[in-house]
Amino acid sequence: MTRLLLTLALLTAPALMGATAQTSPAQPAAPQTGERIIEAITVNSSQGYSIRVPSGWTPLKNAPNVDVAFVNEVVGALRPTVTVQVRNTPPELKVTLADIRDLYASQMPKDVPNLKMLGEKTIKVSGNSAILWSYTGDGDGGKVRWTQVFTVKNNRLYTVTLVTPSGTPQDLLDSGRGILNSFALTTK
Template identity: 65%
Template sequence: MKRALLTLALLATPALTGTASAQTAPAAAPTTAEQKTIEAITARSDRGFSLRVPAGWTPLKNVPDTDVAFAFKTVGALRPTVTVRTQDVEPSIKATLADFRDLFAGQLIKEVPKLKMLGEKTIRVNGTPAILWTYTGDGEGGGVRWSQVFTVKNNRLYTVTLMIPNGAPADLIESGREILNSFALTGK
């Protein structure tokens, strides 16, 4: 019963895993002057998180179903992106991180063509248990590698999704890892 309620509560909000919005968000590239003067952007949200994004990543506005989104310049046919999405969870459902893991695993199979799960790791974000997934599949315009962190704190689900097109240079991949590692819960 709990799983059915959890599924209904979360599916009422579209883009559960954030993969679709991570692929298609348009944005203008930063100018050379902006890249030279901005070393990093720290996005702080009243939704209880912060994220540090290195120079070269452009903040995106009005991306559906996301709290914050950033994009890098196009690699092949796709723009690398990072999104953070928060969802409040009804306390009466008493959903656990394991419940979300199972629900997301079922959704990925349906949403990601040619899905190949590369790894799952239990990590901590500010002491709070979280799950880190790495997987590949077909995105809109080519092969993609996703890294996704999700955690639950104070009846709020946090999902951070990094999308990097296949063939991206090593420094871009490292930049993406830095972004994921910077994700922090701020206690609100």
């Protein structure tokens, strides 16, 4: 029964409209002669997290169902994307990371055509247990790889997702993974 309520709560939760996070410029590196500087930013969200986004990633305004979204240059027919989604969970359900992991794992084969799980690892995000997944499948416009981190804290589910099309250059993959690695919880 708890799992059914959790499923309904998470799948029918109202979409977060627009980006509610605040951004602040990072300290710029020392400029090289003739080099144009595009500063990185750090997103400090009122939703209880921060994330650092290097130059080259463009904020996507008013992205549905996410707190923030960033895109990079087109690779093939798709753009690498990083999103942060925050959902409140009903306190009475006492949702655990294991509950979310099981729910997501059961839903993925329905949502991702030709799903191939590449790995799962338990990691820490700001001292809080989190799950890191890597998987591939068919996305809109071609084969893609998802790298996803999710954690639960104070009745909030945080999901950070990097989507990269097949053929994404290594430096862009590293940049996207750096964004995921910078994700930190700021709520107590």
